[in-house]
Amino acid sequence: MKHVSVVEARSHFSALLTEVEAGEEIAITRHGKVVARLAPEHPRSAADLFRALAADGGWDFEAPEDLPAEAVASWDD
Template sequence: MREVQSSDAKTHLPQLLDEVERGETIIITRHGRPVARIVPESQGREAEIRRAQALIREFRQTMPKLTLEEILSARHEGHKY
């Protein structure tokens, strides 16, 4: 969450909206006092989350089945001490 002066918000509204679309909450202030809050639209965000979850499930189905030992072994092979 970040605060932006009303004069700056007026000047940079398109950039602020981009940030809000990415999930950021913006507090608009006037003379140091909060007067408004711009928050992501919840329905759009929920749909985006569901799409991402579906993509992750699809990706997992393409991955080979690995044991915990195989995963840990591969992890340790990458470290060079």
């Protein structure tokens, strides 16, 4: 998470909003203490990150072959 002072946030607010739109979370500090956070409206999740790749057909998954059944030990052994 990026930390910026109130003065810097005021000076670069538009650029900070662009970063937030890209998924970045930004902490606003006053005298070294966090007083506010800028965060995306919808938090990013793994599904969000991979959605575009999946939509483009970028994955070619194949199911693994079934393994042969294993013998199960009996209570008599």
